[in-house]
Amino acid sequence: MKALSHWPLEQRRRITGVFTDIDDTLTSEGAITADALRALHQxxxxxxxVIPITGRPIGWCEPFMRGExxxxxxxxxxxxENxxxxxxxDSADFSSQNSLQRPSGMRRPLSKRYQQDASTRAHNQARMQxxxxxxxxxxxxxGxxxxxxxxxxxxxFDYHEFAQLGPAQVDQVLALLQAEGMHTTVSSIHIHGCFGDFNKWGGACWIVQTLLGRDLTQELDRWVFVGDSGNDQAMFQHFTHSAGVANIAxxxxxxxxxxxYVTLSERGSGFAEVANALLEARQAG
Structure with a gap:
């Protein structure tokens, strides 16, 4: 990892989209930091x-999208859900737009989109219980x-949000989930298991196609991803431009x-560093 200051100006100037993790990237102790929120607005x-992509559940995300x-x-x-x-x-065709212009605070009907069909989800939910x-x-x-x-x-499963589990317990949970045929990832706070090879990279490609009608793999020079932990690895692997906030250490x-690249600051302050690097490049252009 190189210091964020090594990110070339010309590369930053080309960026038009930002994917970001949420927990411990935008937030500290579960709440978004003031500098991260300001950076999102900027x-x-x-x-x-700007698209957050998270291991958090879809129900947790709803109030943020509704402006509640x-x-x-x-x-x-x-x-x-990774x-x-x-x-x-909802109720808009974004396929021809280069950037979604959703005014801050505007409440708008939402559409929930899935990568699996309803019957598959119902079958998997019974197995997961x-x-x-x-x-x-x-x-x-x-728990x-x-x-x-x-x-x-x-x-x-909580291992580092409200609970404090040791590495042996984490490994034991992962082994049990994998023995059941589940795909597993570990975030900064949770151990995840799902039926289906879901990861943030696949989700990012899917949402860019869904929203913008474009192929993310053909425009990676125009996107950056910011994250901090294990379930961000697929994004780090595939993105041309990626940054870890300092707590990734x-x-x-x-x-x-x-x-x-890696920022000097942790969590939301680190995300703000990335945002400032992008904004400065635009101003310099």
């Missing part, structure tokens, strides 16, 4: 497309994440794929 005001939180988040869509499902603004009970019974101290009521396509020994 990026949108400059005309960039104060202050609201100025984003164009939210991809949840790429399996998303909220997008049984697996969740098995994991909680076999691994002492393990489902508190946001699980809003989940539709995956399981999440605790995961580095466990990661196969690292971001190209």
């Amino acid at each position: 990026l949108k005001a400059a005309g960039l497309t 939180v104060s202050p609201p988040w100025p984003v164009d869509a939210m991809v949840a 790429g399996a499902v998303a909220f997008v603004p 049984a697996i969740a009970a098995k994991v909680c019974a076999q691994v002492p101290g393990v 489902l994440a508190r946001d699980s009521a809003g989940r539709e396509t995956d399981l999440a 605790r995961f580095v020994p466990q990661l196969t794929h690292l971001p190209r």
